[in-house]
Amino acid sequence: MTVLADIHDEHGATYADRGGRTVVDHYGKPVRVHRAVRNGVGFLEHAYGILTITGDDRVEYVDNAVSNRIPATDGAGTYALLLDPQGHIETDMYVYNAGERLLVFTPPGEGESLAAEWREKIFIQDVDISVSTGDFGVFGVYGPQATEKIASVFNEQTPDEHLSFVRGSMGDAGVTVVRTDGVAGEEGYEVICAVDIVEDVFDTLENRGLNAAPFGYRTWNALTLEAGTPLFEPELDGEIPNVLGLRNAVDFEKGCFVGQEVVSRVENRGQPSRQLVGLSVEVAPEAGAAVFAGDEAVGEITRAVDSPSVGEPIALALVDFGIEGDLTVRVDGTERQASVCSLPFVEGSDRSRRIPEY
Numbered sequence: 001m002t003v004l005a006d007i008h009d010e011h012g013a014t015y016a017d018r019g020g021r022t023v024v025d026h027y028g029k030p031v032r033v034h035r036a037v038r039n040g041v042g043f044l045e046h047a048y049g050i051l052t053i054t055g056d057d058r059v060e061y062v063d064n065a066v067s068n069r070i071p072a073t074d075g076a077g078t079y080a081l082l083l084d085p086q087g088h089i090e091t092d093m094y095v096y097n098a099g100e101r102l103l104v105f106t107p108p109g110e111g112e113s114l115a116a117e118w119r120e121k122i123f124i125q126d127v128d129i130s131v132s133t134g135d136f137g138v139f140g141v142y143g144p145q146a147t148e149k150i151a152s153v154f155n156e157q158t159p160d161e162h163l164s165f166v167r168g169s170m171g172d173a174g175v176t177v178v179r180t181d182g183v184a185g186e187e188g189y190e191v192i193c194a195v196d197i198v199e200d201v202f203d204t205l206e207n208r209g210l211n212a213a214p215f216g217y218r219t220w221n222a223l224t225l226e227a228g229t230p231l232f233e234p235e236l237d238g239e240i241p242n243v244l245g246l247r248n249a250v251d252f253e254k255g256c257f258v259g260q261e262v263v264s265r266v267e268n269r270g271q272p273s274r275q276l277v278g279l280s281v282e283v284a285p286e287a288g289a290a291v292f293a294g295d296e297a298v299g300e301i302t303r304a305v306d307s308p309s310v311g312e313p314i315a316l317a318l319v320d321f322g323i324e325g326d327l328t329v330r331v332d333g334t335e336r337q338a339s340v341c342s343l344p345f346v347e348g349s350d351r352s353r354r355i356p357e358y
Contacts (some may be wrong), residue, residue: 182350227344
């Protein structure tokens with residue numbers, strides 16, 4: 001359950017399930033809040049699973065397990081994948097070097113299973129892994145005025161580099177501010193705090209300095225789709241990273257992580273069998289709806305929304321590699337027109353680092 005249930009209730013929240021966690025779906029007017037984020041700034045309570053990893057071998061251990069290099073310096077982070085031996089994505093994560101510990105942020109519901117898997121593989125290394133999901137609150141702040149918002153309440157300079165962070169305070173509340181990697185298509189920061197001060201931080205983000213509008217995961221889904229950002233549950237889970245064009249998540253020269261052989265083989269072949277594309281559609285289909293080129297099924301929808309920013313339905317779909325032009329999508333037994341379009345759907349104040357690249 002969200003750690004701010006009473007406050008969310010006071011704001012008229014409707015809830016949804018996300019990876020086994022109860023999260024805010026919306027506060028009653030998701031379209032209006034969506035536009036407020038795109039034109040100004042808004043904030044969201046994230047539902048990450050969080051691991052704390054300590055011990056002298058912590059950096060080497062995690063580095064050997066994931067697809068990207070783990071930074072060795074305090075204040076830096078990376079986006080990475082955990083793959084199975086066949087190269088399929090088990091989870092994605094952000095890993096931050098916080099001095100004497102690493103902090104790992106996973107999708108909702110993935111933290112405990114990841115911790116259990118990694119603990120089983122510790123042999124003689126000096127590594128300790130604990131689940132810290134309940135110890136922290138995490139707020140995402142997004143929009144073209146996100147930097148101004150953070151600067152108006154944070155006592156330190158905002159971090160400049162993507163996935164770097166700065167420690168400081170907001171009023172009397174000690175916080176860490178991370179510069180995000182553009183996943184919402186806008187300037188973005190995450191504010192991390194101890195769970196006992198989340199109410200103070202929520203109030204600061206909403207009411208102090210430059211005001212920001214709270215929003216829920218329905219708006220988050222639309223923002224990230226418009227930005228061309230694949231997410232774990234609808235797009236990444238069980239796929240090979242090459243299929244998704246997730247070049248920012250894989251260091252192809254690293255050569256020492258599970259699944260590396262498969263990922264490198266697909267990379268060296270020149271193209272995967274499928275790719276993730278954006279579609280303009282007549283109506284927003286359900287996830288799993290079939291995509292056709294003529295009479296041939298060529299893929300399926302991963303998610304779709306009636307986009308407040310574009311003004312029409314848009315979708316992401318996994319289709320045969322090289323498919324382009326006019327297609328159809330089967331919706332309630334009827335073929336509806338669709339066409340491949342370039343990503344992102346919306347050019348905001350920051351470009352997502354996860355936009356597929358092939």
